[in-house]
Amino acid sequence: MNDQISIYNTLSRKKERFIPKSPDEIKMYVCGPTVYDFSHLGHAKGYVSLDVIRRYLLWSGFKVTYVQNFTDVGHLTDDADEGEDKIEKRAKESKVGPMELVDKFISAYFNDFRALNVLDPDIAPRPSEHIKEIIDFIEVLIKKGFAYEIIGSVYFDVTKFKDYGKLSGRTLEKAKTGTRIEVRDEKRNPEDFALWIKAETGHILKWDSPWSVGYPGWHIECSVMSQKYLGNNFDIHGGGSDNIFPHNEDEIAQSESFSGEKMANYWLHWGMVKIEGEKMSKSKGNSKFIFNLLENHDPIVIRLAILKSHYRSIINFSEKLFTESEKNLDSIYSVLALLQEVETEKSQVEISSWINKARQNFILAMNDDFNTPLALSHLFDFTKKIKANLEKISVTQALEIQAFYLDIDGVIGLGLDKVRPSKYELDECLREKIYEREDARKRKDWQTADGIRDELLKKGIELEDTASGVKYKKL
Ligand SMILES: [Zn+2]
Known part of the structure; x- marks a missing residue:
């Protein structure tokens, strides 16, 4: 304990x-x-x-x-x-x-x-x-x-x-x-x-x-x-x-x-909330309802934006904060997607010690009055390091890294168990297509879903449906 x-x-x-x-x-x-x-x-x-x-x-x-x-x-x-x-x-x-x-x-x-x-x-x-x-x-x-x-x-x-x-x-x-x-x-x-x-x-x-x-x-x-x-x-x-x-x-x-x-x-x-630098209040008319924001923001991006501030501090919500959070989230999604493409059995880096260090830093930050901004910044650094060393990682190590993210996600709750197409890795329009197909699948509209899959295949993107969500591969 x-x-x-x-x-x-x-x-x-x-x-x-x-x-x-x-x-x-x-x-x-x-x-x-x-x-x-x-x-x-x-x-x-x-x-x-x-x-x-x-x-x-x-x-x-x-x-x-x-x-x-x-x-x-x-x-x-x-x-x-x-x-x-x-x-x-x-x-x-x-x-x-x-x-x-x-x-x-x-x-x-x-x-x-x-x-x-x-x-x-x-x-x-x-x-x-x-x-x-x-x-x-x-x-x-x-x-x-x-x-x-x-x-x-x-x-x-x-x-x-x-x-x-x-x-x-x-x-x-x-x-x-x-x-x-x-x-x-x-x-x-x-x-x-x-x-x-x-x-x-x-x-x-x-x-x-x-x-x-x-x-x-x-x-x-x-x-x-x-x-x-x-x-x-x-x-x-x-x-x-x-x-x-x-x-x-x-x-x-x-x-x-x-x-x-x-x-x-x-x-x-x-702590309390500011919107674009101003105190949020009904009288100012700058109150933002969650359901309104969800119309054009990914809920997980909003979640991450909140966790980038300490719970006791005042948070300033701004479009800039949401954009930054989206990029942070995307960097993790993109590494998780790239790890699935690792094929080599040969490893040239000490992944276990990197993971241990990252886990230790995460725990130290969270133990200190639940310092989520610090815990997340350690996670973003770890993500950068993994991305820079992708070619040196073996298949077994890739699995080890994925397991680490999933474990940490039990705390931060960024939905990392679902593989998502990375916005900045993929062209915006292709990403929309993948989401559109996911929606069609949810509706059990197989004809539309298959149509989008064939269309993407022609553009060099192969999709695979797995228990943890859709995976994609550039051909
Ligand atoms: Zn009460």
Whole structure:
């Protein structure tokens, strides 16, 4: 088991050696999207980054239980317990039922993220299906004196939790010096936050409770669902850096008051997103949905573009980044294709030691707080070296190199198990033909597929269909 992994823990604000609670199972909870719209590049950055972390832990021999929720109720348009429920607001605008809207965007989530080669969560809970557990949890907090009911709503009293602010650094003393514009009058302290909200007239998503017909607050949902599936104390909690305050801070206050135990041992947060150098925001109108980008970008190129930045840093998405990533990816595809053409039995280079070194560099980079840009740059260097020495490599060594790429691909997930025609090796038009034929084969349109094969053969390209995809050879 890999005991050399270090993780930057937002809680301690430093890198720490990762020691799992149980040596053979890692438990992770990640704040999922509020499903009132399609996923954008900010979600892509977060969940692709977390996917590689999860895959690396699996690759290192751990069993991982990965829980990522879909928020379908209680996330308000304003952090100070004001505003409308985001799902209800959008459902009204779109003239559909809230759960119809939620189902649509959950299925869109899976379309987008499966295309980006992100593994599905092991458990993907929805708060609307955990109302009973949420009510029970709140009752414990009231009984223990951490929460209070007032005119049908329940609030968490932040002055009762002495560690409030430990994650974000926003302690109550600091908060007092800041100004808050809107606060609900009935709260004991302006920083108190809602656990249960009494539904106003016309509100659709609502349930009976001991306090009122209402709905849960956003923060309590993650406390309840992580506790239900992973226990009071678990290994890793992940989220976007915009979740640190108030969402994750409030989760800690609720969970630790509930159980008396530390909630998560490592708090991990991913950085935000810029588009062509500008902050991505709906108000700027530069938000990019994943499904829009997929219309003219290969999903694996988007995935690689994300991994070329460290998960904690801010990523600047630009057409330049996508083009560079496409070239990087192509260099690997092209070497993998060329390795299939190696025919000699004679070797003139020490491939095993090159592979060992490359694997070691990859592991060292990933062990250091999952440094994917460094790990990838080692892989690109290795690829260059192989390309420059192709004539000196034997058939057996070619197989050894392919096995190495496939092994590493278990972590980076670039779909290297499927041989693709290399864009820069082949003429653009020939490449399109190969893709076109693949599509025809998928549709079982054998006539078109055979027609394209014959056409390519005339141009000196021979295609062979194998279990791992199509292979091509220049005659
Ligand atoms: Zn959450």
